[in-house]
Amino acid sequence: MTEHVTAYLGAYHDGELQGWRLRQVEAHLAHCATCRAELERLRTLATLLQESPAAESLTPPERFVVQVGLRLPRRPVQTAWQRGLEIGWRTAPLGLLGAWAFVQTVFIVAGVVMIVLRMGLGGDVVAGLLPASQQGTWLAQALSLSEASLSDVGRIVLQLLSNGGPLGWGVTLNLGSLVVIGLLYWSWLASWVARTRISGQQRIRQ
Amino acid sequence: MSGHPAAEIEPELITKAQRGDRQAFGELVRRHRKGVINVVYRMCGDANLAEDAAQEAFIRAWQHLPGYRPRSPFRNWVYRIATNAALDVLRRERETMDVDTLPLASPYEGPEATVERCERGECVRQAVLALPPASRAVLVLREYEDLSYREIADTLAIPIGTVMSRLNYARNRLREALTPYLETL
Numbered sequence: 001m002t003e004h005v006t007a008y009l010g011a012y013h014d015g016e017l018q019g020w021r022l023r024q025v026e027a028h029l030a031h032c033a034t035c036r037a038e039l040e041r042l043r044t045l046a047t048l049l050q051e052s053p054a055a056e057s058l059t060p061p062e063r064f065v066v067q068v069g070l071r072l073p074r075r076p077v078q079t080a081w082q083r084g085l086e087i088g089w090r091t092a093p094l095g096l097l098g099a100w101a102f103v104q105t106v107f108i109v110a111g112v113v114m115i116v117l118r119m120g121l122g123g124d125v126v127a128g129l130l131p132a133s134q135q136g137t138w139l140a141q142a143l144s145l146s147e148a149s150l151s152d153v154g155r156i157v158l159q160l161l162s163n164g165g166p167l168g169w170g171v172t173l174n175l176g177s178l179v180v181i182g183l184l185y186w187s188w189l190a191s192w193v194a195r196t197r198i199s200g201q202q203r204i205r206q
Numbered sequence: 207m208s209g210h211p212a213a214e215i216e217p218e219l220i221t222k223a224q225r226g227d228r229q230a231f232g233e234l235v236r237r238h239r240k241g242v243i244n245v246v247y248r249m250c251g252d253a254n255l256a257e258d259a260a261q262e263a264f265i266r267a268w269q270h271l272p273g274y275r276p277r278s279p280f281r282n283w284v285y286r287i288a289t290n291a292a293l294d295v296l297r298r299e300r301e302t303m304d305v306d307t308l309p310l311a312s313p314y315e316g317p318e319a320t321v322e323r324c325e326r327g328e329c330v331r332q333a334v335l336a337l338p339p340a341s342r343a344v345l346v347l348r349e350y351e352d353l354s355y356r357e358i359a360d361t362l363a364i365p366i367g368t369v370m371s372r373l374n375y376a377r378n379r380l381r382e383a384l385t386p387y388l389e390t391l
Contacts (some may be wrong), residue, residue, distance in 0.1 A: 072231070
């Protein structure tokens with residue numbers, strides 16, 4: 001004979017057993033009088049508990065509702081503007097992700113355009129975009145005009161600026177935007193943790 | 207167009223109440239009043255205390271409603287608050303109550319004497335009240351509110367294994383305390 005299944009009889013009685021455990025208990029009950037008696041005692045106890053009278057309501061339902069209503073403290077009603085702000089805050093990470101995707105797309109497209117231009121392709125397109133007098137010369141002109149009136153250090157700074165720093169405009173702007181997006185995300189994450197902790201403490205007090 | 211609160215479905219009422227609509231919350235109170243009073247009554251065993259604790263529970267529910275997320279049913283969420291409110295009321299009462307009037311069975315009293323002293327229902331009520339609060343809460347939600355183990359676990363924020371062990375403990379204690387009645391049924 002298998003071991004008694006006393007530990008699972010409560011769950012069996014409550015209909016909470018499933019799968020092989022349910023089959024195990026049923027198979028055991030089929031031939032174990034001790035466990036069947038135990039199950040019967042559980043059923044009797046449940047009947048006895050149900051016989052215990054429920055609470056007699058001293059206050060009529062409508063009066064109870066009114067009494068609760070009168071005791072409700074004022075709670076600031078959330079306006080449409082506040083709800084919008086809340087939704088905006090919750091979706092901020094998605095916005096940041098979108099901003100990051102946008103920046104990356106812009107740089108990839110710009111990189112492709114630059115490569116195309118350097119290869120001499122699409123010259124006609126560029127020619128159509130800029131007036132003939134300024135094509136390929138406007139930056140050089142600006143630089144030479146400025147260089148005439150600057151010292152050596154000033155010329156180097158101007159040169160670096162015109163190239164976008166030691167790493168070039170593309171990389172600098174890309175890194176800068178990533179740092180800004182990263183800082184914004186970490187700030188959001190910190191405020192989310194703070195909010196979660198506060199609401200957790202409130203839940204414990206409920 | 208918004209209809210009468212009584213005709214609205216619960217999620218709509220909850221959303222409105224979360225935005226501060228007292229009428230919608232009143233309808234929620236009307237719908238869950240009986241269940242909450244019953245849970246609290248089974249927990250503290252006194253009808254007057256039960257009504258006070260139930261009102262307290264609904265007020266707490268109103269205060270924390272903006273933070274409620276419909277991951278679990280509203281009923282379970284309110285029952286959780288009600289259980290805690292009942293325990294708070296019991297704690298307060300125990301500090302002021304005369305020891306002789308505590309509705310707990312005396313451990314020195316034999317089963318026969320208990321049978322003589324109590325009506326059957328009263329005896330059951332006292333046996334339930336003599337359980338430790340944690341086990342009593344599980345037993346009340348299972349036996350009187352018919353919550354599943356999963357729902358009880360969610361309501362009381364405990365693992366399902368703990369629900370099972372507390373329920374087994376409560377039933378064993380009750381069987382010992384109510385032996386005379388179990389034999390005559």
